[in-house]
Amino acid sequence: MALSSMGVRITPINRQPVHVSNLYEMQATSAETNVLNVSAALGLSTKVLTKFVAGSPIAQFIKGELRKRNIAFEGTEIEPDGPWGIRHQFNIADSGFGVRGPRVHNDRAGEVGRTIKAEDFDLERIFAIEGCRILHLSGLIAAMSENTSKACLAVANAAKQNGAVISFDLNYRDSFWQGREMELSAAFNEIASSADILIGNEEDFQLALGIEGPPAGGIGVADKIEGFKGMIERAAKAFPGVSVFANTLREVESANDHQWGAILRADGAWYVELPRPVSILDRIGGGDGFVSGLLYGILREWEPEKWLQFGWATGALATASLTDYASPADEEEVWSIYKGNARIRR
Numbered sequence: 439m440a441l442s443s444m445g446v447r448i449t450p451i452n453r454q455p456v457h458v459s460n461l462y463e464m465q466a467t468s469a470e471t472n473v474l475n476v477s478a479a480l481g482l483s484t485k486v487l488t489k490f491v492a493g494s495p496i497a498q499f500i501k502g503e504l505r506k507r508n509i510a511f512e513g514t515e516i517e518p519d520g521p522w523g524i525r526h527q528f529n530i531a532d533s534g535f536g537v538r539g540p541r542v543h544n545d546r547a548g549e550v551g552r553t554i555k556a557e558d559f560d561l562e563r564i565f566a567i568e569g570c571r572i573l574h575l576s577g578l579i580a581a582m583s584e585n586t587s588k589a590c591l592a593v594a595n596a597a598k599q600n601g602a603v604i605s606f607d608l609n610y611r612d613s614f615w616q617g618r619e620m621e622l623s624a625a626f627n628e629i630a631s632s633a634d635i636l637i638g639n640e641e642d643f644q645l646a647l648g649i650e651g652p653p654a655g656g657i658g659v660a661d662k663i664e665g666f667k668g669m670i671e672r673a674a675k676a677f678p679g680v681s682v683f684a685n686t687l688r689e690v691e692s693a694n695d696h697q698w699g700a701i702l703r704a705d706g707a708w709y710v711e712l713p714r715p716v717s718i719l720d721r722i723g724g725g726d727g728f729v730s731g732l733l734y735g736i737l738r739e740w741e742p743e744k745w746l747q748f749g750w751a752t753g754a755l756a757t758a759s760l761t762d763y764a765s766p767a768d769e770e771e772v773w774s775i776y777k778g779n780a781r782i783r784r
Contacts, residue, residue: 439564439602440574441487441593442470443551443582444500445527447762449720453533456543466503467529467762469576469609472726475763476734476752478508487564487593488513489554496526507765514558516550524550533720533760534693540721552583556592565600572635572733573597577609577646580629581618587625594632603736606630607729608638610646623648635682635736637729640669649673659713663687663701670703681705682736684746686728686753687713694718696757700728700750704742711750718757727756727764731772751776 447467450459474484486504490497492515504511518524527546534540564570573594580590594604606629615622626646630636643649649672652665670683687699699713731752735745751772756764758775766772774780 439485439487439570439572439597440470440474440576441554441579441586441590442468443527443549443554443579443586444468444471444486444488444490444504445529445546445549445551446496446499447529447531447722449760450532453535455532455538456530456541459532463760464499465761466500469578469607469726470574471504471507471509472723472756472763473574473576473605473607473730473733474509475507475765476727476730477737479765479767480734480769481508482734482737483510484508485510485512487511487559489550489558490515491518491524491526491550492516494518494526500526507763512559512564513554516553522548524548524553526550531722533722536692536694539690539693542722549582551579551586553585554579554582554589555585556589556596558589559593561593561596565596565602569600570597570602571737572603572605574605574607574729574733575629576607577626577638577642578611578614580625581611581614581622584621587622590629591625594629598632603634604629604632605635605729605733606633606637607725608636608642608646610638610642612645615645622646630677631679633677633680635684635733636673636677636680637684639685640666643669643673647673647676649676659687659689659699663710666701667703667708674703674706682742684729684732684749686725686750687711688724689713691715693721696721698724698750698754698757700746700753702732702742702746704745707742709743709746711746716754716757720760720762721757723762723764724753724757726762728753730756730764747776748772
């Protein structure tokens with residue numbers, strides 16, 4: 439389950455930049471539902487707690503897309519209050535090509551998700567009666583507004599009280615934090631203190647949680663991994679309730695060629711997938727795809743090494759797709775990606 443603000447993403451066709459494009463493809467999107475998608479595609483029950491604009495054709499489109507993806511949804515509807523009022527956000531993003539990196543433009547004015555409150559949901563029914571094994575939150579919904587920060591805390595507390603595992607992807611965004619640093623630092627630290635699984639890169643841990651980052655210097659992969667491990671060990675001391683820390687390792691060689699790796703600390707033991715080359719169709723959502731596969735492995739009660747391997751592969755799958763989420767046909771497809779087997783299957 440995830441708490442999320444839903445919107446739509448429009449992407450120029452044929453990998454063109456936004457400023458010269460007039461043909462676009464549209465998909466329903468949010469970072470949190472991206473994380474639900476691997477479990478949804480592989481047959482597990484998933485649900486997003488969200489909010490919709492009443493009477494909006496965009497809301498109808500989003501609901502239809504979630505149904506296609508096997509993601510249940512629950513949320514109240516709010517009146518749009520005219521053309522200048524409440525709406526679903528638009529994410530406008532091109533994929534980049536070669537030396538031209540992708541660019542993302544967010545239109546979040548009047549976003550309906552900013553009005554989400556814990557009171558919008560029957561948390562007792564959702565968590566105590568219906569049940570939830572993992573609740574996933576991200577720093578995007580947590581930092582969206584004062585309402586959503588409080589909602590994340592309340593939903594996490596309700597989930598925790600009813601035995602759910604809490605997953606928190608820090609997802610620090612400077613533009614969300616401007617002018618709210620003290621407020622959001624306190625909220626993020628409280629959510630992280632409730633979390634069992636904590637995900638983020640060096641910037642996330644430093645800026646969102648105030649954890650000392652890796653030492654300066656060292657440009658090799660081994661140096662970066664050791665620096666990251668040191669930072670996570672400090673985070674583990676600050677947040678002793680967290681049993682799993684994870685993140686991707688990405689080196690961008692061009693918009694179409696990345697070195698893709700991942701790292702995991704589970705119950706004090708380290709697991710590393712060293713970066714290896716992957717070809718990129720659209721990089722947006724690769725990190726969400728990684729988390730999606732990682733949580734699927736945890737739900738399936740595999741060993742931690744397999745969580746990381748599966749997450750590495752579903753992250754790579756997301757970047758090999760024009761959607762910003764991974765939709766594996768079956769587990770075998772994911773393991774073929776992990777093994778580097780791209781041969782045709784008839």
